[in-house]
Amino acid sequence: MSAVPALYSCVITHVRTAPRRHTLRHRTYMWLVDPDRPPRLPFVLRPLARFDPRDHFTGSLSSIRAGLDAFLAGHGVGLDGGRVVMLAHARVLGHVFNPLTLYWCHGPGGDLRCVVAEVHNTYGQRHCYLLRPDATGTAHADKAFYVSPFFPVDGGYRMRLPVPAERLDLTVHLDRAAGRTFTATVRGTRHEPRPATLLRLALRHPWSTLAVSAAIRFHGIRLYLRGLPLQPRPDDHRTPERTT
Template sequence: MTHSAPVIPDEAAVVGQSLNKQLAGEKLHSAIYTGWISHQRLQPKLHGFRYQLFMLYLDLEELPYLFKNNSLWSYLKPNCAYFRRQDYLGSPDQPLELCVRDLVETHTGQRPLGRIGLLTHCRYWGICFNPVSFYYCHDSQGELQAIVSHITNTPWQEQFAYVHEVKQDKSLLFKLDKDFHVSPFMPMDIDYQWQFSAPGDTISVHMQNWRQQQAMFFATLKLERQPWQAASLNRMLFSYPWMTLKVVAAIYWQALRLWLKRMPFYPHPKQHSKPGDES
């Protein structure tokens, strides 16, 4: 599928727009979100947990200039906290925004021409791991057009992207088949039901796993928006100093608990059933 090259805004103009927004007190599209995530396993045995966390909602147009005048955070350059291109979707030698637009167009036939917001973790103290990052893709009128769920599994470090197209009824409930192995304690023959909210004062994601018409597993992410401020970023960095390390440690700790409960073990299927694996 061919398409014209995207228009890349003049760097100085974008810098000026971002700085002018901050000086005028206008709310940026980018934000800090704080809240919690919970998992509840229903089959074959009960198991659950809940953790506090923070995530960043990064407007990809604003991203290169969000960490200006903050000595602890940076874009593309190593720091206490920084955005590293290699940690995200697509080829690291391609602009992230271009990779997301291409992926959505390939899967839906429609290219998102508006803003793209990324809900994710950055690299903190040299460590980054995102079990899932979400890209909220808007059309030229500012309406949500598609959501991309970009998943990384552990310990295989493979990546896979599900593209959820927002239909005319604007429903953000998506039903899909599982096509990517995530946990050795969850089989592949799973039906997903994922419910999203549009980014706003809050963001929520609720995922359900069903097998043979029986609910097996629920996961819920609930976050509240905080303004994008350097002081707030630094407070998050020191309030949650090992955010991404905590994510990795929690995955292995919960896996150990599942193993001790003698949950069924499902080996890696070696290949996934549909294109989309970016490993």
């Protein structure tokens, strides 16, 4: 099982193949942490990495792990005290945007019981998928959440989500009736979470999570100006108390 905490400098790529091809590529950095034991940083660096339970699940429980355990319990899954590792952006100077947060959930013997994929859209909503990866780290899920204004809520995801080690290598495909229409990848290299490393990454990628959300909006405007039709958002688009 991966040692935590850790930092990953990474490249996130979105490739849209239909109805028009378009690519977004963004450099950033992410944290791999145990939500029960978030990283302890020097006081002066704490504004660069904060993990707030309000940013995950219902946002109403006392800790991220409590929110995860409540979600799992609602789906009949217990970890029996097993360890969780979470890949996410931290709050940086008070701002955070996590298009995808992943939780690898283990039993007390270290066996991987499930993966939870928590998706946030740019409208401030979130939704969780409970995944059962196979031996290759691959899992499938029906799409059930409005993310892009250019795709309706249909089709299904094929996700390859191996537990991060020295390399971070994640892939998410969206397959619709007409074929594969979208692929997102996250590729990264592991770093020890030393203060100097965090400071270097923060200076290299200032306001990292704000930059992610700004890039998504900017590319959305470009697609709209190129004539890509908007898909209506479902009437009931609130973040549910329990998501599947």
